[in-house]
Amino acid sequence: MLDCQIPAWTSVRDLPRAHGEPLGQGRIRVAPEDFQVEEILGFEPDGEGDHLLLWVRKTSANTEWVARKLAGLLQVPSSTIGYAGLKDRHAITLQWFSVPRPRQGESDWTRLESLGIQVLAEHPHRRKLKRGALAGNRFRLLIRDFSPSAPLLERRLGLIRDCGVPDYFGEQRFGHDDGNLRRAHDLLTGQAGRVSRHERGLWLSAARSQIFNELLAERVRLGNWDQPIPGDCLQLDGSHSYFLAEDIDDALTARAAAMDLHPSGPLWGEGELATRGEIRHLESALAARFSPWPTGLSRLGMRQERRSLRLQARDLVGAQSDAGLRLELTLPAGAYATAVLREILVWA
Numbered sequence: 359m360l361d362c363q364i365p366a367w368t369s370v371r372d373l374p375r376a377h378g379e380p381l382g383q384g385r386i387r388v389a390p391e392d393f394q395v396e397e398i399l400g401f402e403p404d405g406e407g408d409h410l411l412l413w414v415r416k417t418s419a420n421t422e423w424v425a426r427k428l429a430g431l432l433q434v435p436s437s438t439i440g441y442a443g444l445k446d447r448h449a450i451t452l453q454w455f456s457v458p459r460p461r462q463g464e465s466d467w468t469r470l471e472s473l474g475i476q477v478l479a480e481h482p483h484r485r486k487l488k489r490g491a492l493a494g495n496r497f498r499l500l501i502r503d504f505s506p507s508a509p510l511l512e513r514r515l516g517l518i519r520d521c522g523v524p525d526y527f528g529e530q531r532f533g534h535d536d537g538n539l540r541r542a543h544d545l546l547t548g549q550a551g552r553v554s555r556h557e558r559g560l561w562l563s564a565a566r567s568q569i570f571n572e573l574l575a576e577r578v579r580l581g582n583w584d585q586p587i588p589g590d591c592l593q594l595d596g597s598h599s600y601f602l603a604e605d606i607d608d609a610l611t612a613r614a615a616a617m618d619l620h621p622s623g624p625l626w627g628e629g630e631l632a633t634r635g636e637i638r639h640l641e642s643a644l645a646a647r648f649s650p651w652p653t654g655l656s657r658l659g660m661r662q663e664r665r666s667l668r669l670q671a672r673d674l675v676g677a678q679s680d681a682g683l684r685l686e687l688t689l690p691a692g693a694y695a696t697a698v699l700r701e702i703l704v705w706a
Contacts, residue, residue, distance in 0.1 A: 361530045364543045365648045367568050369536065370696075374578045377517045377701050384504025384682065384704045390418050393449040393502040395695075397442065398688070410441075412455045414465075417474040420447040424475055425455065432465060434458050434686030435675055443495070443691060446530060446586035452478075456487035490659030492691035496673075497680030502682040504703055511683070513674050514702055522585055522617060523701045524574050527567040528694030538564035545548045546654030563650050566626040574667050585666050586621055589635030593622040593666045596690060600664050603704065604634055613665040626652050627660030639690050643675045671698050 387393050403411045411638065416424050425439040440456035467477035506514075532538050542565035544550040545558065553561075577583040586592055586606045593600040595618050603610055614620045624631060624641055631638050645652045646705040687698060699705070 362547050362650055364540065367536070367539060367648075368572060368575060370526065370532070370571070371700075371704075373524070373526055373571060373575045373700075376524050376578055376583065377514060377521070380700070380703045381506040381510055381514060382504055383704050384501040386450040386498075386499070386501055388502050390448060390450050392502070393446065393695075394451070394498040395517065395592070396443055396447055396452040396498075397454055398493040398495060399442070399454055400491070401575055403481035404484045405676060406482050408459050408534055409456045409483045409489065411481045411483045412457060412477050413452065413479040413481075413662040414455055415450070415452050415476040415478055416445075418447060418452050419474050421445050421451075421453065422451075423447075424610050426459055427470055427473060427475060428455060431467075431469060432457055432460060438486070442487055442489060443493045443673070445503055454487060454607065456483060456485075467522065473536055476655040481575075483681060490691060494690045495693075495695075496688050497695045499685045499687075499688065499699070500679075500682055500705065501685065501699070501705070504683050505678060506683075506703075508678070511676060511678075511702075515674060518671055518698060518701055519674050521584060522620075522668040522670045523698050524578050525693060526571050526574060526658045526697045526700075528696040530694070531567045532564050539568055543651070546651050546658070558658075562640040562655060565648075566655055566660060569626050569645055569651065570623050570650055570665060573641055573645070576644060577623075577638065583621065584614070586610055586619065587637055589633050589637040591622045591632045591664055592619045593664060594618070595620060595666075595670065598664075600633060602634065603672050617668070622664040623662040625660075625665055627662045629662035631662070632664065642665050654687050665692075669693050674698075 376496045414424065419693040421441055425441060426436050429436040429439050438458050442454055445453055470477070503658065538561050541550065542561035544552065545561050546565060574583060586603055588604060588606055590602050590603050591600045592610065600622050626645060631641055633641055669689065674687040675684070676683055676685045687695070689695060
């Protein structure tokens with residue numbers, strides 16, 4: 359067991375912004391219909407197989423709770439239920455789940471409707487749905503009590519469309535009052551005792567997400583979060599693939615400006631940092647501030663990965679209404695709509 363003081367971290371609300379001060383304050387998630395999310399699966403159901411893909415509309419329910427209710431209805435273990443992404447409770451979400459195909463007859467999905475769960479469609483499929491098997495998510499958001507001037511709002515939305523935003527992990531990742539980080543520290547220093555596989559994964563993901571956020575915050579302060587630097591690992595837009603760019607030429611600079619390539623940051627784990635030069639030094643120095651977390655993440659089996667530092671908000675439109683500001687946008691899987699919102703406003 360390691361006796362180590364818990365590292366100091368920056369809360370999500372205090373992370374630096376890329377496009378200036380917020381335009382005002384508003385309220386989000388006042389009602390479930392204020393935050394609507396629709397998954398984009400990225401592939402077609404097989405049309406045959408031992409599983410069903412369910413297209414589910416859920417209201418005021420988190421993903422894992424819905425998975426347990428589906429398992430209960432079918433009388434199967436919760437581990438046999440698949441889903442591609444975790445979605446907020448305080449929202450209306452259109453989301454895909456996979457379930458084992460019932461051996462006898464059809465299931466009565468209407469029994470779940472009183473719980474805020476509606477099965478809108480079902481399709482035979484060969485495989486259980488895996489986490490991350492998404493192309494992205496569409497968001498329809500209402501921000502109440504927020505009415506910036508039209509020119510300021512359009513200028514800010516234009517900056518976000520043209521330049522993207524820092525791809526921070528959102529507050530949901532870290533739990534209430536950053537509780538997932540405190541539990542991660544106990545786990546990484548051998549003080550957590552016996553924990554479930556689910557809790558272990560949740561807490562380890564929170565720890566390396568925080569290290570990523572801190573690195574991204576430093577690059578926002580340096581003004582190069584969206585610009586390739588010699589020694590960067592550049593990630594292809596819409597892909598997890600990346601390559602080392604030891605030298606930056608005009609072609610790479612142009613591709614980054616067009617948001618075809620993005621600088622990336624480490625998701626800490628076992629293995630060598632892929633970066634070189636001053637970028638590698640910056641990433642190593644930042645991780646050292648969180649000792650012994652990096653060593654613990656490697657020891658507990660997390661593997662070194664990369665995440666884009668920049669988030670591109672596609673199809674971003676905003677319109678004022680009597681209720682407030684309505685926003686629509688599309689984001690890649692794993693991105694947080696709140697990373698875009700925080701570049702526009704602060705919320706209660």
